[in-house]
Amino acid sequence: xxxxxxxxxxxxxxxxxxxxxxxxxxxxxxxxxxxxxxxxxxxxxxxxxxxxxxxxxxxxxxxxxxxxxxxxxxxxxxxxxxxxxxxxxxxxxxxxxxxxxxxxxxxxxxxxxxxxxxxxxxxxxxxxxxxxxxxxxxxxxxxxxxxxxxxxxxxxxxxxxxxxxx
Amino acid sequence: xxxxxxxxxxxxxxxxxxxxxxxxxxxxxxxxxxxxxxxxxxxxxxxxxxxxxxxxxxxxxxxxxxxxxxxxxxxxxxxxxxxxxxxxxxxxxxxxxxxxxxxxxxxxxxxxxxxxxxxxxxxxxxxxxxxxxxxxxxxxxxxxxxxxxxxxxxxxxxxxxxxxxxxxxxxxxxxxxxxxxxxxxxxxxxxxxxxxxxxxxxxxxxxxxxxxxxxxxxxxxxxxxxxxxxxxxxxxxxxxxxxxxxxxxxxxxxxxxxxxxxxxxxxxxxxxxxxxxxxxxxxxxxxxxxxxxxxxxxxxxxxxxxxxxxxxxxxxxxxxxxxxxxxxxxxxxxxxxxxxxxxxxxxxxxxxxxxxxxxxxxxxxxxxxxxxxxxxxxxxxxxxx
Numbered sequence: 034x035x036x037x038x039x040x041x042x043x044x045x046x047x048x049x050x051x052x053x054x055x056x057x058x059x060x061x062x063x064x065x066x067x068x069x070x071x072x073x074x075x076x077x078x079x080x081x082x083x084x085x086x087x088x089x090x091x092x093x094x095x096x097x098x099x100x101x102x103x104x105x106x107x108x109x110x111x112x113x114x115x116x117x118x119x120x121x122x123x124x125x126x127x128x129x130x131x132x133x134x135x136x137x138x139x140x141x142x143x144x145x146x147x148x149x150x151x152x153x154x155x156x157x158x159x160x161x162x163x164x165x166x167x168x169x170x171x172x173x174x175x176x177x178x179x180x181x182x183x184x185x186x187x188x189x190x191x192x193x194x195x196x197x198x199x
Numbered sequence: 200x201x202x203x204x205x206x207x208x209x210x211x212x213x214x215x216x217x218x219x220x221x222x223x224x225x226x227x228x229x230x231x232x233x234x235x236x237x238x239x240x241x242x243x244x245x246x247x248x249x250x251x252x253x254x255x256x257x258x259x260x261x262x263x264x265x266x267x268x269x270x271x272x273x274x275x276x277x278x279x280x281x282x283x284x285x286x287x288x289x290x291x292x293x294x295x296x297x298x299x300x301x302x303x304x305x306x307x308x309x310x311x312x313x314x315x316x317x318x319x320x321x322x323x324x325x326x327x328x329x330x331x332x333x334x335x336x337x338x339x340x341x342x343x344x345x346x347x348x349x350x351x352x353x354x355x356x357x358x359x360x361x362x363x364x365x366x367x368x369x370x371x372x373x374x375x376x377x378x379x380x381x382x383x384x385x386x387x388x389x390x391x392x393x394x395x396x397x398x399x400x401x402x403x404x405x406x407x408x409x410x411x412x413x414x415x416x417x418x419x420x421x422x423x424x425x426x427x428x429x430x431x432x433x434x435x436x437x438x439x440x441x442x443x444x445x446x447x448x449x450x451x452x453x454x455x456x457x458x459x460x461x462x463x464x465x466x467x468x469x470x471x472x473x474x475x476x477x478x479x480x481x482x483x484x485x486x487x488x489x490x491x492x493x494x495x496x497x498x499x500x501x502x503x504x505x506x507x508x509x510x511x512x513x514x515x516x517x518x519x520x521x522x523x524x525x526x527x528x529x530x531x532x533x534x535x536x537x538x539x540x541x542x543x544x545x546x547x548x549x550x551x552x553x554x555x556x557x558x559x560x561x562x563x564x565x566x567x568x569x570x571x572x573x574x575x576x577x578x579x580x581x582x583x584x
Contacts, residue, residue, distance in 0.1 A: 041329065051329030059259040059318050064222030094269055095224050101242050101272025103228075 066095040066104060074181035077171050081145050083108050091145035092179075111143035112169040113188060118148075121158040130184045136161045140185055152184040160187060203583060204299040205422035206430040206544040208238025208415030214378040214529045217316035218409040223263060224270035227312050230411035230534075231271065234308070237550070238415035239427055242272035245415075246304040251281035251291030251311050252533030253568075258317040271308070283439075285481070287311065288412070288536025289566030289575030293435040295416050296577070300432075305418045311537035312411035320407055320532060332443070339404060339484065341570060343396035345449045346486040350398065352450065355489065355504035360403040361389035362507050363485035364527055368402070370514055371524025373553035378408045378529040403485035403527075410531030412538050419583075428548035430579040433561065434465035442570040449571055451494035458574040459495040466578040468561075472497050475578070476559040477546040478512075478520045479539035481566045482527055488512065488520060491565065495576075514556065522546070522554040536566025536575060544579050 041051040063071065066082065070093045073080045081091035082104035089108045090098075097104055119138040125131055130152035138161075139148035154170065155161050167185040175181040210233025212218070218226055235241060248271055255261050264280045271278070279298070283290040288311035295309035313320075321337035349355070365384045371377035384402065392402040422429050438458035440447075447453075459471075468474045478497070482488045489503030497518060498506050506512055512520035521527070523542040526535050543564035545551040561580040567573060 049330065053327075053329055055326065057256070057259070057318070061317055062217065062219045062222065062314070064220075064225040067222065095222060096228065096269040096272070098269045098274060101269065 064095060066093050069093075069107070071177045071179070071181075074179065075175040075177045077112070077175070078109060079112055079142060079169070080107050080109050081147075082106065088146040089144060090147045091142050091149055108144065110145045114140045114142035114145070114149075114167060116153065116161070116163055116165045116167060117141050118163060119153065119161050121161065122152075123158075130180065134158075135184065138167070138185065140167055151179075151182060154184045154186050201302045202300050203419040203422070204296050204416055204432045205419070205425075206414055206432070206541075206548070206579060207417045207422055207425045207427065208234040208236070208240065209412070209541045209545055209548070209550070210234030210237060211376050211412040211534075211538065211541065212410050213376055214408045214410035214531060216378065216407060216409070218314070219316075223258065223260065223312070223314045223317070224267055226314055226409060227267055227310055227411045227413075228270045230312070230413040231308065231310060234413035234415050237427065238417070239425065240306065240415060245276070245306055245308045247277040247279065247298050247307050248273050249279045249281060249291055249295035249298060249307060249309040251283070251287040251309075251537070252313055253284060253287055253320075254282070256318070257320050257532065258314050260317075271310075277304075283568055283573045283575070285483070285532055285568030286536050286566040286573040286575045287533050287568065288538060289481075289540055289564065289577070290437055290536070290573070292414060292537050292540045292564075293437055293575055293577065295414070296432050296435055299416050299418050302418075305421055307416045308413060309416060309537070310411060310413045311534040313531035313533040313535075314409045315407045315531060316409050339396040339399055342484050342487075343399050345571065346398060346484065346490075349450045349486060349490050353489070353501040353504055356508075357398065358386065358390060359489060359504045359507050360398065360485040361386055361392070361400065363482065363488045363512075364400075364402045365389050366513055367482070367485070367521050367525045367527040370522050370554060371528030374523045374528075375552070376529070377524040378406050378410070379524070399484050399486070405483040405526045405530040406528070408529050408531040410529060410534050410538075412534045412541050414537065414541055414544070428550055430544035430547035430562075430581070431583050433467075433578040433580045433584040434462050435577045436462035436465065436575075438574045440572050442572050450490060452571050452574075454572060455491070455494045455567065455574050456496075458576055462576045462578060463496065466561075466584075468578065471495065471563070472518055475518065475561055475563045477522065477543065477556045477562040478518060479523060479542040479546075479562070479564050480520055480525070481536060481539055482521060482525050483530060483535075485527060492520075495565070514554065519556045522551065522556055524554075536568070539566055540564035540577055543577070547579050547581050
């Protein structure tokens with residue numbers, strides 16, 4: 034951490050400007066529920082938790098949003114799904130799932146009742162539509178992380194695979 | 200107060216440097232389940248939830264109260280978030296208390312937590328903002344000059360900090376939830392502990408902990424009907440002041456003195472050392488025990504260190520301070536203030552187990568935060584106020 038005011042500049046109007054670059058590491062202990070979900074991704078398996086009302090949450094909820102009870106019932110869902118909502122990212126930044134333009138999307142996987150946030154490698158924004166079918170593109174090296182799904186990609190009409198899910 | 204308020208449930212987690220077995224939600228839930236059990240109640244009977252933690256940057260989860268709604272079974276219930284730096288646990292309990300004393304809610308759950316292993320609190324608190332005074336090397340670097348100022352002003356001998364530290368670390372061994380269990384400290388050994396920020400030695404410094412605490416607060420009719428131990432809230436007080444201003448007394452900030460004076464007045468206490476039977480004081484660096492004894496009115500100016508030296512603040516002393524082991528033994532920052540408030544309540548409820556002091560009728564809980572600028576305090580008692 035360097036001193037705060039060593040490299041400031043003075044603008045023509047007399048105002049002072051100094052850079053503030055904040056880099057800060059975090060880690061997560063995810064607990065038993067997300068641990069099972071992430072371990073499943075390593076094995077190309079997507080699992081969610083089933084609430085008291087029968088809804089399947091993917092990614093899994095640790096506690097039932099309705100009752101607050103710990104979620105203990107699991108359901109495997111498909112690795113394909115439908116885009117519920119999306120937003121185009123024309124200028125990816127470091128750490129984004131893709132380093133060329135892509136869509137952030139909420140994706141409801143087949144068999145799930147909630148949506149998962151991930152990137153869709155659609156090439157161009159006009160290739161994106163709400164309701165479009167997408168499938169997971171698995172990373173070659175998987176470590177038990179959400180990035181074990183490298184991204185999602187559009188399912189072309191000629192390549193529709195049977196629906197997965199429970 | 201329109202309504203009386205009592206603590207009818209206290210629950211805390213086992214505190215540790217890393218609770219790798221749980222998520223933030225799981226950590227919070229562990230404390231909540233224990234608090235609800237001791238209050239003989241359930242989530243469905245809770246009217247509102249008041250939750251606090253230190254700055255969100257510590258874990259990098261922004262507005263975690265939203266993510267925690269599931270774990271708190273809070274869907275459709277009022278959830279109130281409190282932010283006041285290190286004093287937040289105390290401030291949160293006070294806000295929760297006001298939810299009851301105002302007559303708005305009958306039974307309120309309040310929570311303080313921190314999962315410090317998810318980030319690095321020392322550096323999160325030392326961001327070098329342009330054109331501001333740099334706070335190098337975390338809270339210890341900030342507070343050590345203030346401690347030096349106290350030592351110079353009061354003439355305290357150099358071993359007082361170590362005496363406090365050995366007391367608190369020894370007390371912590373009687374508290375199964377405490378983070379540090381280090382039974383073998385002696386004053387001689389403590390004096391050889393490495394110097395981190397002169398005059399603060401390593402043993403005189405709080406750890407970094409993962410932990411949570413929850414309290415169930417209830418109005419008079421529910422507390423009367425509760426067939427378990429309870430601690431009545433006699434008075435609460437909060438004060439704040441800026442970090443820097445000309446002439447500021449950083450050893451005994453005016454906000455601290457004003458907050459204590461307001462608290463004693465509201466609680467009808469004229470001599471704190473005579474009338475308070477147990478103290479849970481926010482002491483993240485050992486020297487703050489004598490400093491706060493003076494600032495809060497337990498000891499005359501410049502005499503706080505003598506109380507430490509004479510054993511007044513030992514568990515067997517006239518004014519037991521931090522029988523739980525205090526912040527020096529357990530420091531999940533956002534929970535630390537509420538731990539002081541909850542441990543004070545436990546002394547009144549006689550549920551403190553091995554670190555229970557005999558015959559506690561009134562106890563004092565204390566929290567401070569920021570650059571010694573945010574203060575929250577309460578007095579709880581066995582009798583109705």
